Amino acid sequence: MSDHQPVLLHETLAALAVKPGGRYVDATYGRGGHARAILERLDERGRLLVMDRDPQAIAAARCNHADDARVTIVKDAFANLTAVVEAADWCGRVDGLLLDIGVSSPQLEQPERGFSFQSDGPLDMRMDPDSGQSAADWLAHADVVEIGNVLRRFGEERSYKRISRAIVAARDHQAITTTAQLADIVSKVITVRESHRHPATRVFQALRIFINDELSQLETALKQSGKLLAPGGRLCVISFHSLEDRIVKRFMRRHSLVDPIWRGLPDIPESALPLFERPHTAVRAGAEEIEHNPRSRSAVLRVAERRA
Ligand SMILES: C[S@@+](CC[C@H](N)C(=O)[O-])C[C@H]1O[C@@H](n2cnc3c(N)ncnc32)[C@H](O)[C@@H]1O
Known part of the structure; x- marks a missing residue:
């Protein structure tokens, strides 16, 4: 079985603009490709909270980061992001939140998980x-x-x-x-x-x-993201098909615009200002990455920055 190759890794790290002493949340640990790269950029003050709903991903995280006091590991679905971030006392203080949604290669490749038609297994499909x-x-x-x-x-x-x-x-x-x-x-x-x-x-x-109730999990997590991020904090979402990408694109657009009833008026109250700055342009994998990792072909990274 192959391990999971993180997609759009350089692009995601650039988008997160990791600060050495910052607080980061990787809500989709998988096999930790993105998490490890974030940790490499953190110093001893930096912190990383990782989540996954898959017990195998969490077991891998526990094994990979057993001796790293900077890492907190939580088994939960990212629809419960607020509760998890509150428990860490990080509300409004997260410098970067990553959602690399969908399934991991190990999930797809283990017949007993039942995700794939390539090999026979029990028809399970639960993350x-x-x-x-x-x-x-x-x-x-x-x-x-x-x-x-x-x-x-x-x-x-x-x-x-x-x-x-x-x-x-x-x-x-x-x-x-x-x-x-x-x-x-x-x-x-x-x-x-x-x-x-x-x-x-x-x-x-x-x-x-x-x-796996994937689309409402995504919508719920996105709705929570604004109040979890610190001013200037980055929300990075990697999705793999148009249904997910549409949700992310619309969410980021909607929340980077002033409330319509105040648009064009001179004094806009704080409560009507958008959560995010104008979203960055969507990023897709280049030819070289697609050649090495065909899974990256359909990946789209969208990034929004919490208004300072
Ligand atoms: C594409 S993989 C992430 C790969 C990871 N970035 C890496 O580099 O190894 C997606 C992971 O997100 C997890 N996941 C998907 N939906 C989730 C949800 N709603 N809550 C928590 N974890 C979820 C899956 O179990 C899977 O492990």
Whole structure:
């Protein structure tokens, strides 16, 4: 199994503008690629709080930073960011917050996690296997309309009706408990093939996003970010598909504009001023990074700076 190669690493470090004595939060530790690079730029006064909802990521963090007093490790979902940052007494004092969302390579590559159609495993897909229901459990009970809605909304799958009907018909004969079973059901329905894309790609993406409540996790974390950051603090978000990127782009735009009712007026009260400065331009991986790490092809980094 390969380790996780951090994407847009140099660009993210430049965007975070790490101060040696600053306080940083990496809310998506994964295997710590970004976290390690942040730590290299911190001196003994600097602090890094890392989070992940995946117990394996947290075990890796504990192992990697056992002797580093600058690091605090918390297993939690980033929708609970405020509570975690409050517990550290860092509200309004965070110099940089990183969300590198989506799945890590180890999650994708371990068949037993059930994220991938490339190898057979239990149809689980939970980033935190200790909470919520697995994809198999949900597919066993959801009705055809619910399944179709998830495939359409989170996978932008055009054949959502045919696939959801096929899933419900198949489970009447045999429970769908493995990734190979699901990939097979979808492959039989999708007869027109796209080059370089498995026919079940969108279905797996949709189920993963739904099972892990990924879009509302992101929206909730973004809403909390403003009051956690120090003036001048940076919010850096790396996303991997357009559904996520749209949320990030809209959030940063909306919160870098003066409240519309005050726009154009001479004396704008503090409460109507935007949270962020105008967002930086989106950053994508260059050809060299894409060649070494094909996963970076779809990555987009967006950065916003808390108004001073
Ligand atoms: C793309 S990986 C991060 C990789 C990391 N930057 C590195 O360099 O190793 C995404 C990580 O975020 C975690 N994650 C995704 N959504 C999360 C959420 N809502 N709360 C906490 N962790 C989450 C996943 O479990 C995964 O480990």
